[in-house]
Amino acid sequence: MNFASDNTMGASAPVLDAILRANNGAEPAYGADSGMKRVETQFAKLFERDVKVFLVATGTAANALCIAAAVPPWGICVSHREAHIVEDECGAPEFFTQGAKLVGLPGVMAKLDAAVVDHYVSGLPNASKQMPPKAVSLSQATECGTIYQLEEIAAISAICRKHGMSLHMDGARFANAMVSLGCSPAEMTWKQGVDILSFGATKNGCLSAEAIVVFDGKLAETLDYRRKRAGQILSKGRLLSAQFEGYFADDHWLANARHANAAARKLADGLKKLESVRIAWPVEANEVFPILPLAMESRLKAAGAQFHRWAKTSLAPQEKMTGDETLVRLVTSFATQGTDIDQFLQAAAG
């Protein structure tokens, strides 16, 4: 019953098999391996256009490199105030950009609102004493497990265009969001104006594999140097390309994401039946955020369930938790089993 995160499980079998297969024989180093060429082709096909792809080992590196490509050291990157880049990366974006400022704006369900972004950016002074806004970064899915609708992405992108800013998408849970929307990779990204994407694969079945996918060619110009300089070009690059080969083959990545999302829905449906539980935000991807009685939390822990408490920052204003309640996060993954959910719900029911 491990619902602590979608990074507590290893790789899914097809990904692991791909690593095994790719291990044989000699291959050029530093990303010049034959698998990488196939992966580049695959990304172009998936996104229905030419893209530049840079593989890295971690989501933090992917995000920080994307932002550094879009924001100069004296620029501002706008995101939701609960965004992973703001809260959980120990200043990696500041390090990679060499001093840019991350401005976190409020928004219900951890989502940026285009009008709020516009209002903030429009209010900035235009002088060399102040840092100019250069990019917006949005998380799809968000830190509350919610999803930007396509028109919401387009609306934010329009604000970016208006102010000369780039649009970055932190897609640590890209697949979960995409299958939830039922759209294509292209529709969720560049067709709505996304310029650069952190395409996450680790959480959804890989071991350590993230891709920077660049739609605005200008943003790709410095990335080879930035990535090398950051120690993110693996000498045995096949480790990264192989994972993506296994991930994409036979739409395995979509199956993984659908499995995780379905598990989250099942978990949420079960919890909703309990009178003492409220679900804080819509369950749109692979995360469920129930507000539980403390007694239920204890019971679940005692039964061996693993999960974390969560910040209340983005609760709706009308949501009034009592002192006897707690907000927790339950994350499902490609590896979540029906029996885990059943056991969890049983323990919750008490």
Next chain:
Amino acid sequence: MNFASDNTMGASAPVLDAILRANNGAEPAYGADSGMKRVETQFAKLFERDVKVFLVATGTAANALCIAAAVPPWGICVSHREAHIVEDECGAPEFFTQGAKLVGLPGVMAKLDAAVVDHYVSGLPNASKQMPPKAVSLSQATECGTIYQLEEIAAISAICRKHGMSLHMDGARFANAMVSLGCSPAEMTWKQGVDILSFGATKNGCLSAEAIVVFDGKLAETLDYRRKRAGQILSKGRLLSAQFEGYFADDHWLANARHANAAARKLADGLKKLESVRIAWPVEANEVFPILPLAMESRLKAAGAQFHRWAKTSLAPQEKMTGDETLVRLVTSFATQGTDIDQFLQAAAG
């Protein structure tokens, strides 16, 4: 016949098996996995003392983090002028240190000489207009495939102590050097005064696994933050710890290194028998640097041999290459097969 590098092959079987084994079940993320605890114990045992261990994905990251831990942005790091950190990491040490200066000194066979270091450092002005020397970095084995003897390391360490500098060892080929010297990990490092070590495993049988091993506790204080900030903490940390488990088990790493070194010796011995070939530097680890007639180089390439030409910077002054000759590098690895060597020598003989 791939002698291009020791990173052109994948993982050795025991390392790959360890990845497979570690893939099962839930594990805490971000380096809190059970394997990591075992790996820490293993490192302490290997080095016969308490050490701090930080795993990262690449040698570039390991080196750059080590140097950043030891050298402030306004400090100088001294190394051989052909060192990997100077020539081949696209300024990663400058990025991670945020502007420190790498000063490359000359030295035969790519080795730093303690007296040369002392002379350089002693000649530096002592004023805030000039950057103060803060560390020496030496590569073991060197970029010429040669090895520092223990007393040479100790001599450099003494110079470091004299001037208040830290001593870093870039051990990308740590195992090859160590089995060549026939000493223990402790003897090759902290017992000679090494303060911080990039312990390479990727080239010697892993896929992507490097460890920063810290002997001077003070240098470890900032590394957790620096590593996270650099996007070098893998969420599924088991990928890194598992490789080390497979690497160390049953002295597998030593066997790999001995195999590679023996292959290099065999290759060198065969080449030495050819009248038209000279070996530029002593073959002390897993690299051979022959000076070949251009015709022989063509013949070898035609036969399918893969290798790179190499820089003549560290040739002995008396070595006079003719216009018909070229200097090349041949790298052997745990995966080099006897038949590769035989074929290569046959093609060389013509």
Next chain:
Amino acid sequence: MNFASDNTMGASAPVLDAILRANNGAEPAYGADSGMKRVETQFAKLFERDVKVFLVATGTAANALCIAAAVPPWGICVSHREAHIVEDECGAPEFFTQGAKLVGLPGVMAKLDAAVVDHYVSGLPNASKQMPPKAVSLSQATECGTIYQLEEIAAISAICRKHGMSLHMDGARFANAMVSLGCSPAEMTWKQGVDILSFGATKNGCLSAEAIVVFDGKLAETLDYRRKRAGQILSKGRLLSAQFEGYFADDHWLANARHANAAARKLADGLKKLESVRIAWPVEANEVFPILPLAMESRLKAAGAQFHRWAKTSLAPQEKMTGDETLVRLVTSFATQGTDIDQFLQAAAG
């Protein structure tokens, strides 16, 4: 009628005279001039203890160097959200710290509240995924022209001690605040726990002269290098030291600050008599923030008065401005003349 800023006037006469006097004869360069030695003695006397003093040309450099001395690249510096370091220095603190995060907290009248700081800092996670809090920076006087009382500084300092943070004071208007409190330099700084101070002199009668005054010796260790590296060590250092000599002689700096503060009070007293004007915040230093009818603003501009509109961020919650009103800032200085004030008030009265 120039109330736009206290940096629109040149130097006061004694400061200018001191520059003239110091211009003669040969002096060692780079801060080794005889005037600098006298200035160091003067600072020690003023602060009643040993201090380290580093002169620089701008307040931005002083602030950024102070914060860089106290906060590592991965650390957080807490200040009021309207602080000059957050809003008006184009990321200088981020540049000098090489990526630290400035967190701006709310607070009425642009003042940080110790309890708010404590609550924020106490709520931070303690993990390498998150940046640790390392310093608090407070502005004395504040961006609203208000003043921290000694016990308020002490309360914030206590929170700093509790959490292992350093306390920086941005004293761009140090003298105005101090004469307003009627205390000594020591009482307003280290006796309340301030660790490092930007001691501003430019606004109060100099042309370009700011001092970093360090009370916590540990914070001084890197400043010589940081300052040189930032291009802030003037070769003809006498320009800076001379200004401070003229500034301090015969308590000239106190006279200047008292003059400016008195002018602000006179201006405020006159404005208060006008029914249609409200003063937004207490006038405690040399700035007045009236809420004016738009018609009055136009009248004043037409009469030649110079001043800027101001942000409403720190208005008290109960303050309800109408659409016909505007909030403006009026700054007085050592050079403000009574006739300027009279004319301004006359024009305001209409």
Next chain:
Amino acid sequence: MNFASDNTMGASAPVLDAILRANNGAEPAYGADSGMKRVETQFAKLFERDVKVFLVATGTAANALCIAAAVPPWGICVSHREAHIVEDECGAPEFFTQGAKLVGLPGVMAKLDAAVVDHYVSGLPNASKQMPPKAVSLSQATECGTIYQLEEIAAISAICRKHGMSLHMDGARFANAMVSLGCSPAEMTWKQGVDILSFGATKNGCLSAEAIVVFDGKLAETLDYRRKRAGQILSKGRLLSAQFEGYFADDHWLANARHANAAARKLADGLKKLESVRIAWPVEANEVFPILPLAMESRLKAAGAQFHRWAKTSLAPQEKMTGDETLVRLVTSFATQGTDIDQFLQAAAG
């Protein structure tokens, strides 16, 4: 008898007068003062074209900002190995560029040779593992007091064009070099292909006034932000613009430079008459580098002469100093008096 540096004297009278004149009245802050507008016009006239001008307080800041405008964090800036930017700025270029590499090449008389630059740059690998060359920086006059002829500058510029590099000139002694060549500002800079210039004025009669002059408009795009962020925009900007007004009026700057150069020649001529003295490098600007007997050095010091010993790095190979000799630097300035020279020569003669 102060020949230690051209920064040991204060400002010349016309510059000081200009500061006094500019001190009166209100002026907009942060470089928007009326004097700055006149200075911009003056620079355009002097250089016979549109230029972008950014005033800063120190030569270190000017150089570091110029290089940062031209070289990305992962780029190489080539200069002579004795260049001020390499040896005497505590890593300011590395700080402002955020990690670029300064590569110092050898060259007689501290001058870069176009062929040497070409050979070095042509030999660099072209891969993301290695930092790409992005700029050349040359010092006019050099650290040996020598001067690049116009065709030498043009030759280096041609190499820059060939390799896509920018050309920076460190003109800390711009005026001395220019009057020595007898050419115009335009001829010594953009007409030979210089892209960006540190135009020094401090050493030649100002107190603290340096200008970044940009000929390649693209290099100017980021400088407003970079300068603010570096704390190099003076709030009372008139201090900087006034110095330039006094400096340029009535060709005062040229007179100062001619005076200093003539003094250096007179000093050199006198020294050449002494049998035991050799002049190490041609005296082309305001510096003389004699090789003296140690006894003469002692005699001069005893007589009160001030000067520094100098590095022998750039001595001609055939120059053989004995153990009884020393190389020293004598710097003349606008303020050097004939009697100083006479006394010095008398003491030297013994």
